[in-house]
Amino acid sequence: MNVIDVLRYAFSAIKLRKLRAALTTLGVIIGIMAIVALLAISQGLQTTISDQLNQGLSANSLIVIPSIDDSDNEGGGFGVSFGGVDSSGFRLYVNQTSEVESLSPNITSALAIIQRSGRIVSESENLNRSITIYGVDYATYSQTYSSFEAEYGTVPFNPRNDTIVVGSRVSDPRSNGTQFVFPGDDVALLWLNATVLPPVYENYTARVSGVLGTVGGFSIGVGPSDTGVYIPLSTAQSFFDTDSCDMMIVTLTNSDNATITEVSDLIKDYYGGQVAVISPEAIQSVLTSVFSTIQLFLVGIAAISLLVAGISIMNIMIVSLIERTREIGILKALGMKSRTVLMIFLAESVIIGLMGAIMGILGGWGLANVTAMVLASGILGGGGNFTITPMLSPTVVFGALIFGVGVSVIFALYPAWRASKLKPVDALRHE
Amino acid sequence: MSTIVEAIDLRKTYMLGKIPVEALRGINLKVDSGDFISILGPSGSGKSTLLNLIGALDKPTSGTLRVGGVNVGRLNDNRLSEVRLKIGFVFQFFNLIPRLTAKANVELAMSISNMSVAERSRRAAGLLNVVGLKDRMHHKPAELSGGQQQRVAIARALANKPKFLLLDEPTGNVDSKTALEVMSLIHKLNKENGVSIIMVTHDQKLAREARRTVHMVDGEIESDMVN
Ligand SMILES: Nc1ncnc2c1ncn2[C@@H]1O[C@H](COP(=O)(O)OP(=O)(O)OP(=O)(O)O)[C@@H](O)[C@H]1O
Ligand SMILES: [Mg+2]
Numbered sequence: 236m237n238v239i240d241v242l243r244y245a246f247s248a249i250k251l252r253k254l255r256a257a258l259t260t261l262g263v264i265i266g267i268m269a270i271v272a273l274l275a276i277s278q279g280l281q282t283t284i285s286d287q288l289n290q291g292l293s294a295n296s297l298i299v300i301p302s303i304d305d306s307d308n309e310g311g312g313f314g315v316s317f318g319g320v321d322s323s324g325f326r327l328y329v330n331q332t333s334e335v336e337s338l339s340p341n342i343t344s345a346l347a348i349i350q351r352s353g354r355i356v357s358e359s360e361n362l363n364r365s366i367t368i369y370g371v372d373y374a375t376y377s378q379t380y381s382s383f384e385a386e387y388g389t390v391p392f393n394p395r396n397d398t399i400v401v402g403s404r405v406s407d408p409r410s411n412g413t414q415f416v417f418p419g420d421d422v423a424l425l426w427l428n429a430t431v432l433p434p435v436y437e438n439y440t441a442r443v444s445g446v447l448g449t450v451g452g453f454s455i456g457v458g459p460s461d462t463g464v465y466i467p468l469s470t471a472q473s474f475f476d477t478d479s480c481d482m483m484i485v486t487l488t489n490s491d492n493a494t495i496t497e498v499s500d501l502i503k504d505y506y507g508g509q510v511a512v513i514s515p516e517a518i519q520s521v522l523t524s525v526f527s528t529i530q531l532f533l534v535g536i537a538a539i540s541l542l543v544a545g546i547s548i549m550n551i552m553i554v555s556l557i558e559r560t561r562e563i564g565i566l567k568a569l570g571m572k573s574r575t576v577l578m579i580f581l582a583e584s585v586i587i588g589l590m591g592a593i594m595g596i597l598g599g600w601g602l603a604n605v606t607a608m609v610l611a612s613g614i615l616g617g618g619g620n621f622t623i624t625p626m627l628s629p630t631v632v633f634g635a636l637i638f639g640v641g642v643s644v645i646f647a648l649y650p651a652w653r654a655s656k657l658k659p660v661d662a663l664r665h666e
Numbered sequence: 667m668s669t670i671v672e673a674i675d676l677r678k679t680y681m682l683g684k685i686p687v688e689a690l691r692g693i694n695l696k697v698d699s700g701d702f703i704s705i706l707g708p709s710g711s712g713k714s715t716l717l718n719l720i721g722a723l724d725k726p727t728s729g730t731l732r733v734g735g736v737n738v739g740r741l742n743d744n745r746l747s748e749v750r751l752k753i754g755f756v757f758q759f760f761n762l763i764p765r766l767t768a769k770a771n772v773e774l775a776m777s778i779s780n781m782s783v784a785e786r787s788r789r790a791a792g793l794l795n796v797v798g799l800k801d802r803m804h805h806k807p808a809e810l811s812g813g814q815q816q817r818v819a820i821a822r823a824l825a826n827k828p829k830f831l832l833l834d835e836p837t838g839n840v841d842s843k844t845a846l847e848v849m850s851l852i853h854k855l856n857k858e859n860g861v862s863i864i865m866v867t868h869d870q871k872l873a874r875e876a877r878r879t880v881h882m883v884d885g886e887i888e889s890d891m892v893n
Contacts, residue, residue: 236778236780237777237780240777244777247765247766561761562763564761565761567723567747567750568723568750568755568761569750569822570748570749570750570751570752570779571778573747574744575778658724659724660718660724663757663761
């Protein structure tokens with residue numbers, strides 16, 4: 236019997252029990268759908284996060300922060316020790332930037348960032364929002380990040396003490412074009428000073444010089460942020476009453492690995508190993524490894540449902556084998572080889588697995604897109620600003636096909652083998 | 667004339683739990699090609715058992731059985747299937763595949779022997795015509811009478827141009843008129859196409875239409891005479 240005849244015969248057997256075949260296939264569909272949807276969403280999410288991170292990072296810059304412990308802690312401790320103070324009392328100081336700059340000819344600039352959460356208030360404009368205040372050197376910051384550029388007004392390289400530049404969502408919180416602040420407006424900046432007891436609100440009146448264009452992404456406190464308010468570094472030092480900064484951004488002449496390693500080591504040596512030096516690559520590689528773990532975990536869970544589908548295929552196959560004992564007897568009496576009987580039963584499982592996998596891939600892709608739409612629409616909260624574009628890589632499609640067909644074939648092996656081993660006389664006696 | 671079936675001290679013992687049931691107790695039989703033999707005997711005398719062995723559906727417990735010159739007792743599963751392909755077997759209970767039409771049932775047997783699709787279709791139609799079912803080709807077994815189903819089964823048995831035909835009570839489940847039709851078809855195949863026939867029956871009268879009648883009792887051949 237040739238392959239086409241085997242497939243045709245297997246198909247006629249499946250067609251006879253449509254409902255049963257549909258229910259068996261459904262198991263595969265659900266399993267594959269879950270895997271594909273989870274992977275499409277998480278890969279889309281990974282791309283979104285990695286893109287948005289890239290907007291906030293520049294490839295040839297290093298982030299220097301106090302390390303949370305004394306050991307080398309590249310990447311891992313990122314963001315934990317904001318506030319400029321670690322447990323041992325170590326601090327980065329604003330006036331160290333020039334010394335850091337002179338560490339290597341590969342360093343273009345070193346930029347200190349002071350960061351506090353605070354509020355922006357304008358009685359006349361009916362504005363009172365919580366924001367993050369960043370103290371930066373305007374000139375160096377705009378050299379490092381091209382997105383630090385005004386859409387309205389200007390970013391002055393020699394700002395007055397009371398100059399501020401605000402992110403687009405500070406002025407237009409709903410991103411609907413309604414601007415609350417304009418260049419020239421006077422606003423009050425507040426921060427809660429908790430270094431004194433009782434804590435007091437410190438404030439000063441600032442004049443808006445520029446409103447930044449929309450940066451997008453989410454802020455990790457490094458590159459320009461849509462919800463940030465930028466004040467001159469010297470103003471920040473006096474307003475927050477501090478000489479220390481929360482981080483330094485060290486810009487390099489190039490982004491070669493050798494340069495990054497060399498400069499990182501120099502900076503760590505300079506600070507006696509009490510800082511972590513983070514490169515954008517390091518962050519991306521942490522992100523990649525985190526996502527790989529998450530995806531493995533998700534796929535593992537989804538695979539369990541496929542296992543259940545496999546067991547139900549086996550169950551159905553055994554029932555079908557018993558029902559069709561006489562038929563198998565006839566086929567063998569007509570001269571069909573055991574191998575061909577085996578092929579017929581396996582072909583049935585291949586058909587079921589293939590249909591299930593194809594429908595599961597389509598369904599999973601649909602589910603991922605619906606999920607992305609729901610997330611984007613903001614029904615589940617999050618302001619609707621969270622766009623994921625689900626991604627379906629050829630590897631996922633191919634893997635899902637192999638997996639769907641593989642599971643159903645593996646679980647059909649035993650029933651198919653039993654069918655092939657039936658003796659014609661015994662099978663024909665079966666009622 | 668060449669010998670197509672030769673049984674020497676052929677025995678078949680079934681085990682019913684721990685109790686042995688001797689279905690065949692030393693059968694000696696020779697069938698020449700072109701012969702027409704009927705096997706008569708009371709129920710349980712071992713007729714079907716013998717036919718199943720000759721049809722390579724089962725293996726003997728001891729003794730020698732040569733079918734077309736090959737000792738089927740020595741063959742493995744795979745080789746037994748090849749022997750079955752060359753034998754036409756008609757069962758007492760038709761044993762057609764219910765979901766397939768009459769024509770598809772006949773074609774199925776041909777697809778097993780890898781006959782080309784075009785030839786299958788042509789040959790199946792021809793065979794169904796021979797058994798008088800030209801206008802019932804596209805009916806499923808459930809839509810056919812017992813006699814018609816039996817004739818489909820005969821057409822299927824002839825699908826792969828067998829050298830001989832084994833029939834296990836081919837008229838057991840049809841009325842006497844249909845029985846005569848089936849018998850005349852068998853005669854025709856024997857006379858005109860030279861197909862050797864071994865037919866099991868309960869019916870003395872039908873048995874006498876064969877060239878030779880073998881009488882079985884209790885798993886042994888009691889008499890073997892030319893009519
Ligand atoms: N698979 C089996 N297992 C156990 N015993 C069997 C089996 N097949 C047949 N027998 C026994 O072997 C003996 C012969 O059976 P067989 O079917 O050959 O008889 P038969 O002559 O064809 O009878 P009938 O005319 O009723 O069809 C019977 O006693 C039967 O019970
Ligand atoms: Mg019988």
